[in-house]
Amino acid sequence: MGKSNILEMFKYEFAAAEMVCIVENIFEDGQWAILEWKDPLGLRGCGFFLVEDGKIKMQRGYWDKLSFLRMHHLPIPRD
Numbered sequence: 001m002g003k004s005n006i007l008e009m010f011k012y013e014f015a016a017a018e019m020v021c022i023v024e025n026i027f028e029d030g031q032w033a034i035l036e037w038k039d040p041l042g043l044r045g046c047g048f049f050l051v052e053d054g055k056i057k058m059q060r061g062y063w064d065k066l067s068f069l070r071m072h073h074l075p076i077p078r079d
Helices: 003-016 065-071
Strands: 022-029 032-038 044-052 055-063
Touching: none
Parallel strands: none
Antiparallel strands: 022 032, 032 044, 044 055
């Protein structure tokens, strides 16, 4: 996945609902940073970032997508 693919993914995701990230905690340990966040509706999540040479080399995030879809009255995909 290249930069343009990542940009398009975020454009799509952020256009789906109004999203606000309230920082609760930021932790740093060497090359790793962790961000704990919540939104005004109470959804919580966290992101893990591996930083090398001042650039994010890897990012991984966790949050409850079902709660997000319900809070924003968005359709729930059925597989």
